[in-house]
Amino acid sequence: MRLDYLALLASLTRIDRRILYLLVALAIVIPLLAASGTRVTPAAESEGFFRAVQRVSEGQTVLLAADYNGATAFELEPMVTTLVQEVFSRGARLVLVCLDPQGIGLVEAKVQMLADAAGKTYGTDWVFLGYRPSAPGVIMSLASAPYTVFPRDHRGTSLRALPLAAGLSGHSDYQLVAVVASGPAAQDWVIYGHARYRAPIVIGLGGGLGPTFQGFLDTHAIAGLIAGLRGAAEYEQLTGRPGEALRALSAQAMAHLLLIALIILGNAAFFAAKWRDRPPV
Numbered sequence: 001m002r003l004d005y006l007a008l009l010a011s012l013t014r015i016d017r018r019i020l021y022l023l024v025a026l027a028i029v030i031p032l033l034a035a036s037g038t039r040v041t042p043a044a045e046s047e048g049f050f051r052a053v054q055r056v057s058e059g060q061t062v063l064l065a066a067d068y069n070g071a072t073a074f075e076l077e078p079m080v081t082t083l084v085q086e087v088f089s090r091g092a093r094l095v096l097v098c099l100d101p102q103g104i105g106l107v108e109a110k111v112q113m114l115a116d117a118a119g120k121t122y123g124t125d126w127v128f129l130g131y132r133p134s135a136p137g138v139i140m141s142l143a144s145a146p147y148t149v150f151p152r153d154h155r156g157t158s159l160r161a162l163p164l165a166a167g168l169s170g171h172s173d174y175q176l177v178a179v180v181a182s183g184p185a186a187q188d189w190v191i192y193g194h195a196r197y198r199a200p201i202v203i204g205l206g207g208g209l210g211p212t213f214q215g216f217l218d219t220h221a222i223a224g225l226i227a228g229l230r231g232a233a234e235y236e237q238l239t240g241r242p243g244e245a246l247r248a249l250s251a252q253a254m255a256h257l258l259l260i261a262l263i264i265l266g267n268a269a270f271f272a273a274k275w276r277d278r279p280p281v
Contacts (some may be wrong), residue, residue: 043234046238052200052224053202062177065178065185066098076181079231085239086241088114093126123165140196145170146165147168207227207229
């Protein structure tokens with residue numbers, strides 16, 4: 001019987017590689033099509049991010065800096081999606097800015113879609129200021145004299161003609177500053193914005209940048225932090241809005257488990273074939 005098992009195990013060395021490709025594809029696609037993803041245990045910094053957004057109430061204004069582009073949208077766009085949904089669902093207003101010139105169209109299209117789904121009106125419930133170069137200067141000017149750096153919105157309309165933006169005067173207008181960024185702009189918002197904005201700052205980052213912001217958390221320069229796909233998934237779970245991040249995290253976990261299983265089986269099959277074909281003693 002042992003020899004039968006060895007023969008069966010050894011036969012795995014001859015399996016068609018297209019079957020392996022199909023298994024990997026199924027391990028990725030099935031979780032992505034599921035209604036919800038795997039459950040995760042939120043970290044303390046993700047809970048801080050969540051609580052800061054929950055404190056925003058109806059009629060208040062959130063400043064969102066969505067500074068990412070197509071290369072990092074996979075990790076960061078789910079953060080923006082959940083955050084904007086939360087802001088709109090709480091009846092708060094949104095002032096949107098993008099300090100990454102490659103992400104302007106991407107960011108505007110995403111928020112426009114979310115605003116349409118929530119029944120929000122441009123100019124009254126949200127406004128997109130657009131892009132200006134020199135992130136530190138923009139951050140400081142928005143806190144003191146927003147009309148000097150953004151006399152018009154991204155669509156060319158005078159800010160003073162928009163109901164939401166007509167009364168903007170600076171730092172006191174915002175009850176929360178949220179930054180979702182893929183580059184050094186996130187650090188600029190903390191360094192130049194912490195002392196100027198009378199509002200908590202929360203940060204969303206790519207996964208590799210998370211540890212570099214731990215010092216800002218420890219000194220309370222920021223109220224919360226979500227980093228990478230894992231952070232985005234934790235925030236989705238905290239808000240009760242399972243979405244792209246939880247599904248992608250499930251797909252990633254399933255693919256990793258499958259690859260580990262295939263590595264183990266592949267090694268077992270290799271040694272089984274060698275044992276079976278060994279010369280008689």
